[in-house]
Amino acid sequence: MSGEEEENAAELKIGDEFLKAKCLMNCEVSLILEHKYEQLQQVSEDPMNQVSQVFEKSLQYVKRFSRYKNPDAVRQVREILSRHQLTEFELCVLGNLCPETVEEAVAMVPSLKTKGRAHDDEAIEKMLNDLSLVKRFE
Amino acid sequence: MFLKVQLPWNMMIPAENMDAKGLILKRAILVQLLDAFASKKATKELGYYVAVTALDKIGEGKIREHTGEVLFPVMFSGMTFKIFKGEIIHGVVHKVLKHGVFMRCGPIENVYLSYRKMPDYKYIPGENPIFMNDKMSRIQVEATVRVVVLGTKWMEAEREFQALASLEGDYLGPIFEE
Numbered sequence: 001m002s003g004e005e006e007e008n009a010a011e012l013k014i015g016d017e018f019l020k021a022k023c024l025m026n027c028e029v030s031l032i033l034e035h036k037y038e039q040l041q042q043v044s045e046d047p048m049n050q051v052s053q054v055f056e057k058s059l060q061y062v063k064r065f066s067r068y069k070n071p072d073a074v075r076q077v078r079e080i081l082s083r084h085q086l087t088e089f090e091l092c093v094l095g096n097l098c099p100e101t102v103e104e105a106v107a108m109v110p111s112l113k114t115k116g117r118a119h120d121d122e123a124i125e126k127m128l129n130d131l132s133l134v135k136r137f138e
Numbered sequence: 139m140f141l142k143v144q145l146p147w148n149m150m151i152p153a154e155n156m157d158a159k160g161l162i163l164k165r166a167i168l169v170q171l172l173d174a175f176a177s178k179k180a181t182k183e184l185g186y187y188v189a190v191t192a193l194d195k196i197g198e199g200k201i202r203e204h205t206g207e208v209l210f211p212v213m214f215s216g217m218t219f220k221i222f223k224g225e226i227i228h229g230v231v232h233k234v235l236k237h238g239v240f241m242r243c244g245p246i247e248n249v250y251l252s253y254r255k256m257p258d259y260k261y262i263p264g265e266n267p268i269f270m271n272d273k274m275s276r277i278q279v280e281a282t283v284r285v286v287v288l289g290t291k292w293m294e295a296e297r298e299f300q301a302l303a304s305l306e307g308d309y310l311g312p313i314f315e316e
Contacts, residue, residue: 007222007223007224008222008223008224009222009223009224009225009287010224010225010286011224013224014222018141018220018222021141021142021143022141022142023139023140023141023142024140024141024142024217025140026140028140029140029188029217032189032191032217033188033189036189051176052176052179052187053245054176054179054180054186054187054188054219054245055176055188055189057242057244057245057247058140058186058188058189058219058244058245061230061242061243061244061245062140062244064230064282064315065228065282089139092139092140093139093225093226096228097226097228097284099309103308103309104308104309107307107308107309108226108309
């Protein structure tokens with residue numbers, strides 16, 4: 001089915017260009033797309049007609065699946081996750097799926113525990129606690 | 139996964155627009171860029187083209203002798219969407235059939251979850267058919283399900299992706315949304 005036999009996001013086998021790429025969490029995308037949509041509303045009576053289907057479906061999706069809505073909270077989430085030697089891909093999966101326990105986090109991002117990386121349970125737990133604080137005070 | 143990209147494209151501006159002042163020319167280039175971006179829809183390499191976020195650089199124009207158009211090389215930033223084998227995503231169910239359910243994820247319309255990949259879930263027919271397991275957990279239209287992507291397929295003619303998903307794994311299944 002997949003083009004490359006070896007592709008496997010669970011092991012971070014997604015191609016060099018994507019490993020190095022910057023990724024965006026749903027909540028970040030939501031802020032960007034909503035802002036664009038608002039700009040359109042100011043110059044057009046029918047903004048939905050001015051955007052592509054891809055834009056529309058993406059906006060609908062990220063609005064539904066943004067855990068954090070406030071721009072400051074979104075910035076804090078990115079900041080917290082950035083402290084933990086994650087690739088952009090791993091960072092965004094965690095920011096999108098919001099695991100509550102260390103076990104769940106490792107299930108969502110198996111690469112956390114592979115490749116001899118120094119992600120011990122304590123560090124992951126601290127990260128999850130910091131994230132839940134952001135949610136609580138949003 | 140939403141990706142940030144930076145791409146070099148060439149914009150062809152008709153001769154008429156060249157008499158205009160700098161700002162109007164820039165606008166003509168931007169409008170064409172947005173148009174071209176939206177028409178592209180998706181590529182196998184980068185996924186679905188979601189939005190242009192910035193026009194980073196406009197290079198020097200080069201006149202095309204035969205048509206009188208001017209070619210401007212531009213560099214712009216944008217975002218795309220693509221899912222990968224092994225990635226865990228949230229899908230929204232939009233169709234329930236006897237042999238499985240179809241979900242959408244971002245701009246992808248057809249992420250298929252086969253009954254064979256929903257261990258313990260049984261199909262319950264009716265006006266609004268659903269899948270349900272012993273613990274009364276339901277998979278139905280408009281429900282969110284957390285799944286793992288088994289594989290993706292690029293359809294060249296339609297310029298879209300399809301994907302296969304599975305519930306086999308820890309912490310996968312229907313998600314209760316707040």
